[in-house]
Amino acid sequence: MNKPFRVLVVNLTQQKSKVEFFDTRKQWLGGSGLAAGLFENYADFDQDPFHPSQPVIFAIGPLTGLFPLMSKTIMSFMSPYNGQYAESHGGGRSALALRFAGYDALVITGKAQRLTCLGFGSKEINIQDVHFLKGLDIFKTGKVLRTLKPRNPGHRSILRIGPAGENLISYACVNVDTYRHFGRMGGGAAMGAKNLKGIIISGDSSLELPSDTLKEYNKVYQSIYKTITESGAVKKYHNLGTPENLIPLNELKALPWRNLQSTHDPEIEGISGETFAQDLLLRQVACAGCPVGCIHIGLLRERFGDEHEYLYRQVSYDYEPIFGVGSMLGVTTASGVLTLLEEVEKLGLDAISAGVALAWATEALEKGIVTTEQTIAELAFGDVHAYVEALACLSGKINDFYLHLGKGALNAAYVYGGEDFACVLGQEMAGYATGENYYVSQALGFRHSHLDTGAYSFDQEEQARDMEVAIKYMQDQEYYRILMCSAAGCLFGRKAYPREVFIKALKSIGLEYSEEELDATILSIQAHRWAIKFRTGFKPEEIKIPKRFSEVETWKGKTDTDYMMKLKEKYQEVLREVAARHKFQEK
C-alpha cells in the first residue's frame, strides 16, 4: 500500500486538469504531511499569496473513510492574512468525498478568467462558469451549486465562498457542506483570488478493502469504534458539545469578554452551552464517518410581522464562534449570538477573527481612536444590530476603515492606533484567556491556533510557569497533533487514537511502520512544515503579544510578563531548531 499519492491537479488559467502521482505515503503519511510536500512542490515562495501560480491544496489521509473520526481534510495555501504557509482543517463530507472520488489530494493552481466552479467525481471533471453567482451569499450559492455537475445528490461535498472570499478579506473562510468550515488564515480569500466560487466533490466510487489484512482491519476498527462510542471523553462533544466550556472557563476567569477587558462575567448564563441546548438546540449532525456528531444546530426564530408571524433558520454553533461573536462582543443572549453567527456564515467570514476584529473596533470607537464616520455602524458592546451592520461593511470593504480591518485588527491598529488592545496573537485570538503558555503558543503556533499545542490546557496545570516543562508539553503535543492531522483525523478523537493505535490501524491496511519509523516520519513532517513557514516569512521575534494580554487576570492572578517573554524567546529558538532540520531540495 506504499504507493504514490494520486493527486488531481487543476490549472484554472488553462482550464485543464491532470492526474499526477506524487511521492510515497511512507514519507508524508497524508493530510498535513502530504499538504506540505505538495506545497513545496507547487508553490512559488517568492510570489505573494494572491499570485495565480500559488496552489490551493486539499489533502486527506491514509485512514480517511477507513476508520471512525478520520474525517478531516487539510487545506493548505499561502495565507492572505500573513503571507505565510498556512493550513486549515475542515470536515463535513469533504474528506470521504475526496476519498471516493479517488484522490488523495486536490491541487488547484492558476486563476480563472471568470467566476468558476470546479466539480469532479471519479469519472468526470467539470470546470464550470458561474459568473452569475458573483456576490451571492453562502446560502444562495449552495442552492445553485447543488444543481450543478456532478449531479449526485446525497454523496457530494460542496465547498463554497461568500462575498468575503470574493472580496479577498484576509479572514474569509470556506464553507463546507453548510455547517463546517475551513476557517482562519483566509482560505476563502485564497479561493477568491483564483476566481473559484465553489468546489463540488462527488464521492461516487467504491474501493476494495485489502483482503489479506481484512480480518485484522475489522478487529482494529471494532475496538476503535468501541472506544469512541463508549468513552465519556468523546461523548461530551455530542452532548452539550464544545459550548460546555463556556461556564467552566468563565468560572476560571479565562473567558475573554468585551475585547478581553475582563475574563469573567455574571451574564454568562445567557450564552452558556446549557442555555443553547435547552432553548435553541434543534439537533446534532456529524461529519461523514464520525459517530460522535458534535455539530450542534440551533434554531433562530425571528418575528417579521405585527401578528405572530415568524420565520426560522438553522444555525450551527460551537464554543469558539460563541466566544467570537458572543462574549468577545459582549453579546449575552443565545439568540443574539445565533443572529450574528448566521450573518457571519452568510458572508463567508471566519467567526473568531471577525468577532475579535470587531471587538477591537468597538473599543477603538469607545476610546475615540476611530469615529462613527469610519465605523458607519454605531458599534457598542452587546449591540447585535450594530454588529450585523458592521459585518456587512466588513465583508464588502465599504471604506478605508473596513479595508484595513479586513486585514486584521492589528493591521487596523497600525493605521489608527490602539495596538495595545488588539487581541491578536499571530492572528485574532481564540477563546482561551488561560495564561502565558497559551498566549505564547498561539502567537508562535504553526496555525496560530489554540489547537497547535493545546497549551491552554497546560496553563491549568500546577507547573504552569515552569518553562522547561511547558516547552516539553508543547512540543509533545505538537508531535501528536501533527500525527493526528497527517492521518487527517478529527482532534476530538484524541482519546481513541494514541500513537500505538495509529500504528495498528496503519498496519491493518497494509502500511507498516515501526515506532521509530513513525516518529521519524512525523518529526520530518514537523521540520518540513516549519521550514516552509520560515521560508515564507515567519519571523517569530517580530510577533508581538499586545499589552492587553499582560493586563489580563485569570484565576492565577495577573499575567507574569517576565515568564511570558522568556518563554517566547526560548520557544522561538526551539522552532528555529526544528525548522533547521529540514533541507530544501534545489528546484
Next chain:
Amino acid sequence: MKILKASNMKRCIGCYSCSLACARNIHKSLSWKRSGIRIHSSGGISTGYEATVCLACDPPPCAPVCPTEALRPKKGGGVILKKSLCISCSECATACPVDAIYFDPDNQMPVFCIHCGRCVPFCPHDCLEMVGSAKEVPDE
C-alpha cells in the same frame, strides 16, 4: 425472520456509520454506495437525512423480472442473490419501487440489503432496528 427497518430517521446525524459498516462487513469494500443501506440528505443538510433500504417486499417485485433466477424471493420477504447466475442486466434495480437496489457500475452487480442487521450496532443514534417481518405477526 427479522427485517431491518430505518424507523427513526428523524434522529439521523448523517454519520454514514451504517453504510460504511455494511460496505466493510458484507461487501468487503470502502464505499458510500456499495451498501444495502444508503443515507441521503434531501437537498442540503438542513433538511435532514433519509435512508434508502430494501423494504423486504413480500412478494418482491424485483425477483420475477430477473431473467436468470439469480434473484430469488426469501421466506418472510426480501431476496437472495446468487452471484454466479447474475448476468448484470440491472433489471432488478429498475424494478425496485423504492430504488433500494443499487446497480454498482464498477463490478456490475446489484447491491441491496440482506436484512442481516450488521449495520444496527454501528448506528450511534438508534435510528435502525431489526423487527419481526409481517409474516410473523399473527393474524388477529
